[in-house]
Amino acid sequence: MNNPKSANLSKWLFNPFIYIAGEQALLIGWAAMLAASVVSYFSKTHFDGAIDIHFGASGKYLWFLGEQFIAWFSVVAVFYPVGLIFSKSRIRLIDVAGTMAMARIITLPVALMGFLPIYPVSLDNPVKLLLSAVFTMIPAIWMIALMFNAFSISTNIKQGKAVACFTGGLLAAEILSKVLIFYLFQFL
Amino acid sequence: MFNNIKYLLFIVNNVTKKLPYFCPACEAALKVTSLGCEACGTAVSGKFDLPVLAKMSSEDQQFILSFIKSSGSLKEMAQKLSLSYPTVRNMLDDLILKISKDE
Numbered sequence: 001m002n003n004p005k006s007a008n009l010s011k012w013l014f015n016p017f018i019y020i021a022g023e024q025a026l027l028i029g030w031a032a033m034l035a036a037s038v039v040s041y042f043s044k045t046h047f048d049g050a051i052d053i054h055f056g057a058s059g060k061y062l063w064f065l066g067e068q069f070i071a072w073f074s075v076v077a078v079f080y081p082v083g084l085i086f087s088k089s090r091i092r093l094i095d096v097a098g099t100m101a102m103a104r105i106i107t108l109p110v111a112l113m114g115f116l117p118i119y120p121v122s123l124d125n126p127v128k129l130l131l132s133a134v135f136t137m138i139p140a141i142w143m144i145a146l147m148f149n150a151f152s153i154s155t156n157i158k159q160g161k162a163v164a165c166f167t168g169g170l171l172a173a174e175i176l177s178k179v180l181i182f183y184l185f186q187f188l
Numbered sequence: 189m190f191n192n193i194k195y196l197l198f199i200v201n202n203v204t205k206k207l208p209y210f211c212p213a214c215e216a217a218l219k220v221t222s223l224g225c226e227a228c229g230t231a232v233s234g235k236f237d238l239p240v241l242a243k244m245s246s247e248d249q250q251f252i253l254s255f256i257k258s259s260g261s262l263k264e265m266a267q268k269l270s271l272s273y274p275t276v277r278n279m280l281d282d283l284i285l286k287i288s289k290d291e
Contacts, residue, residue, distance in 0.1 A: 018275050
């Protein structure tokens, strides 16, 4: 039998959008993204793509800030039209934008992880390499799970259709974010 | 022993009966075949369809009642239920889909 308290905790950890969406989620998400950009500047953690996490390279603060907002903009720019096309519900841009911003809350603890002594990782140290892979994979999977639930709740697309739309959309968002980072960073 | 029987009787008398709308034998939709007046004992028999609302689960019926009480405002409902707006909108859309399938 499911424990209601643990079920509630797992909902808050993986699908907080059941309770929070729209403007409130957008403000929480933007605040977390802003804080994460400051922390990542000092810990040299890059979120240079829709779902990318990389450690070790320093740079201007504007790059770290730009990466956060380009990654968020890319998923919103892809998933909102996907929702309009495939959802039977009347979806709102603010819900897609808000929940996708809130899903990036994970980038804040990840940015803090950049201070761990295992970074920067060199290829000749397999222990550091393994630890780094684990530390990168867990938050990345968590963020993807949050993004999937954000997409499903904000567009009311479920099950197999949601998986197909989300996988395709995430791939498109990843490409879009890479293109935007490549072109926009020439001006920063 | 006596206390146990009293407890069992208490459960039987206080259990909330759910209206069955599917046949337990073949799972076809059930119909109302008799209605009775508790005051004078008159009985009416025939074949009557269950109303759409009666066929719904108690959770769905509760949702519809809350929707009416909120004057159809999903924002107000979301606040009352402590849920986000899209969650409540999705619940309503799923219910609309369920009703459309039943019709």
